[in-house]
């Protein structure tokens with residue numbers, strides 16, 4: 001009897017894992033806590049397109065007071081006009097911002113964001129903006145590309161946090177939601193600098209949380225695998241003929257991100273297989289995980305150069321699909 005129970009339990013867990021698109025913690029949280037979002041001030045960077053735009057739509061519908069940022073003001077105005085909810089579109093604040101513009105500009109943006117909704121400062125800061133160049137080898141990266149990636153993904157994001165956190169600390173509450181990546185947990189052949197920037201974010205924000213948790217500061221680090229957007233973070237266009245990467249929709253990614261934040265989860269992984277399985281291997285069995293990535297690495301760089309599938313299991317066997 002006990003063996004039968006163990007068999008069915010293992011089968012159930014294996015089936016859930018094989019068909020999952022979130023890690024084990026996220027798998028068992030299936031609803032957004034609306035009360036954690038409604039009437040809250042939520043500032044989203046990178047809201048002019050992609051996952052940030054979809055996050056804005058879902059959060060507006062849940063009754064949040066939104067501040068949306070990116071460099072492209074026209075893009076932000078378009079997103080604003082398409083939002084609907086208790087405070088949208090009319091009370092949505094458009095705050096154009098270049099994360100690489102230096103501390104003085106970021107300080108001005110923080111002061112504006114804090115003043116937009118009288119009586120309530122920023123409750124959630126969603127660090128979603130990022131810069132990613134098309135895939136290239138670790139040695140082919142130019143200094144300019146290295147600096148741009150780190151200026152936006154790391155220095156700008158951390159500076160904004162340093163400037164905003166004191167306001168949150170005065171209120172005794174505040175929540176940073178950080179859009180990292182699977183590339184922030186595992187090696188990402190062909191995306192070494194992007195991966196380095198996301199590893200840096202993970203290190204900073206987990207440390208920040210452990211320093212400030214007792215003072216009311218929450219941090220949720222979100223690590224998505226491949227997500228379908230109109231432009232996959234500057235890489236190849238999704239749906240392009242011949243490219244058959246299996247990507248989770250931006251809508252599902254945004255929904256799981258909101259679930260994770262409202263349940264105050266500290267880190268979540270969002271992806272289809274085989275990316276989730278690789279993340280588990282690298283985290284819990286690093287010797288095997290890194291061995292696997294070493295087998296895949298060169299093939300993935302070649303697949304990226306041919307605009308092929310860079311998430312396929314076939315990379316392990318050297319059979320690159322290309323367009």
Ligand SMILES: NC(=O)c1ccc[n+]([C@@H]2O[C@H](COP(=O)([O-])OP(=O)(O)OC[C@H]3O[C@@H](n4cnc5c(N)ncnc54)[C@H](OP(=O)(O)O)[C@@H]3O)[C@@H](O)[C@H]2O)c1
Pocket residue numbers: 045046047048049050051052069070071072073075097098099100127128129130131152179180181182223224225226227228229231232233234
């Ligand atoms: N899509 C994926 O497969 C995937 C997978 C894992 C993780 N992620 C992460 O999820 C987040 C969103 O990805 P996405 O695919 O939706 O990205 P995306 O479509 O490329 O959009 C990036 C956003 O960041 C903004 N941005 C870029 N440079 C900026 C700067 N200097 N200052 C301020 N804003 C800037 C862009 O707006 P402007 O150009 O108007 O400034 C845009 O709104 C990113 O952090 C990304 O690393 C994405």
